[in-house]
Amino acid sequence: MTQLHAEIISIGDELTSGQRLDTNSQWISQQLGAIGIRVMYHTTVADDVDANIDVFRKAIARTDLVVTTGGLGPTADDLTRQSLAIAVGVELYRDNNALETIKALFTSRGREMPPKNVVQADFPVGSIPIHNPEGTAPGIDLSIEQAGQQRRVFCLPGVPAEMKQMWNNTVEPAIIAMNPENKRLIKHFVIKTFGMGESDMERTLPDLVARGRKPTVGITASYATITLRITTEGNSDQECEAQAAETIETIQNCLGNTIYAYHECEIQDVVASMLQARGESVAVLESGTRGLVSHNLHSVQDQHSTIDQCQLRPALPNEKTDLASVAKDFHSNNQAHYSIVVGDVRAATADDVEHLPVIIASDHGLHHHEFRFTGHSDIRIAKAAKQAINCLRLQLLSQQAD
Template structure:
């Protein structure tokens, strides 16, 4: 069974807003065992909407539409669906009452214009919306000699769309597709080698004809292994991914830092909290990214004490003023020595058990052999490491921040180097 996802709105086709709904819906449809064959984006013009809907109804078995269900003149989904299906709009009194009650619960009278949100193509079924005024639309479009096309129109607001999907649309999609097996994905997150090198470590897992299927994606040097399996239910499908995950963990060792939505900062905060350690950071090169990520991870894991604070510096004078650091002679910049000075000073100032210093002077990063220098200071010793970082700042900074976090993670695990 093939599906099409349609996103509606001038703000999408003009690039003013990113269409994240289509991405999310495609993931959900795939999890239902449905093949997502088409994505369409269309502006707020009736003729264009009708044409896109008609094409989708002809070539897809399931069509999911987002947007265009508001009360304003440019919200055209209702009218366009009716036109494409060759029916008229009819008002649903129960939906109208729900919209009126929603306004009343907010202490407001319902504007007359909002009544159009209770209009539906003839034969359609309202999809309840508990969080907004726009009910969704479910339709079955009959086709000669073929099974009907199932159309679901949802609001574009994610906070409304997602509950409606789970409560009403997903069960309807599963029923329409006659899905007997559920598909689940399980992700392992890796860092420390390139995509090709990692793939070479797992030659038998990446084969195209293998079950479960293993896919590899890369984002800012973080590699995600996505294991896909099917089962009679969600628990069985997830269980089917685990033997493959265990093989990958065994082969990759400490290259694996987490699973699912984990980032490196999550792994670091977990290790800090488990060991009763605290970390402070002084950054010269990564624009405060490490501290920013650690703050967010500490909140996610309810481990605020694991991160003792961070400082960003951009000159020798700032290093002295903010940390009392005694950096090397600024007339002969030495990023390695600076990273050590920063790590030791921030540990001393913050009272943390571990200090992380990061440095890469601008002059160095313009050369092919540029290096990011990282130092990790503890009560026992200070270790220094260096990593290649010759690239555009937009690439260099997040990758450098990840290199520094990974160095701390490995140090906490007892796998560090000088």
């Protein structure tokens, strides 16, 4: 059997309105990739019968496997059961065993089941219930034939804890059984970088992001951090690692110390870990970054021993000599091994853009840096704060090399 393709459908007005972030689809995609299922589509749909029917029909027509979350509660806006039945042209039936299980769950909690909850025991004809050990919403497992092709639909509740338990207990084993000869898995390798723009990085990497290349390399940018994701497919972790090895080596050779991590994290996480490993600490005095350097460092869990003190001043010098004097005085009056000092933004001139000065002070002296204070207003300060923290990371790396 060839590789199965999947679509994940997330159902609920709270998702389409932006009131809640859809983390279920992310988690399910990761689980499917780990067992060799390629996710082709993510669909989010509101609590609307016609929209749900349309989404179900399209998903069943174009993929082998459909996984949905949400819409299995007892209220009028929980439409998954009804919509799926209409989409495949069948009626609903009431499963008495499922109904007794729901009643028993209410009894175990010292409550009588409200009459409206009986609808949670209704299922499209031809489907079977998926047991929910913790909640009143059983899932749906429906196998159908579409244009001579076998399709499978799994509907799960939107509550993450319930959904994940049902996935692990029932859904994942059922999917694996659909294609028992398939031993392939999809594995992603993450490379986190800072200090180079997205376009410059694409030019620096020789044809690595070309369409159709194997393994694939994707580039995403978030607040000046560039993430490279290498996607491989193989029969084992070792095979995937072997596929990715040459690409990772090429990226390392091209980007050098622009790379700060090989897993999902922020640059302050890496710097805090480096300081803790060395038994060292940092103090911060900032103006132009408006306290964000301090905030980022304090956001690192269980690393507060690496932070000595942090100060925000409304105005610090932005000229090199004046800021150097402030940095020297600040460092001599704290107990940290390093001090990050960020001056005020220096105004643009007719010939140049705004600049932001940064000094890393230590007992070995002062290291001066200056950055163009540019970019969209929403990310300018966030980027500048990362640049200041990155200055310390690069200094620590240079000391390791020495």
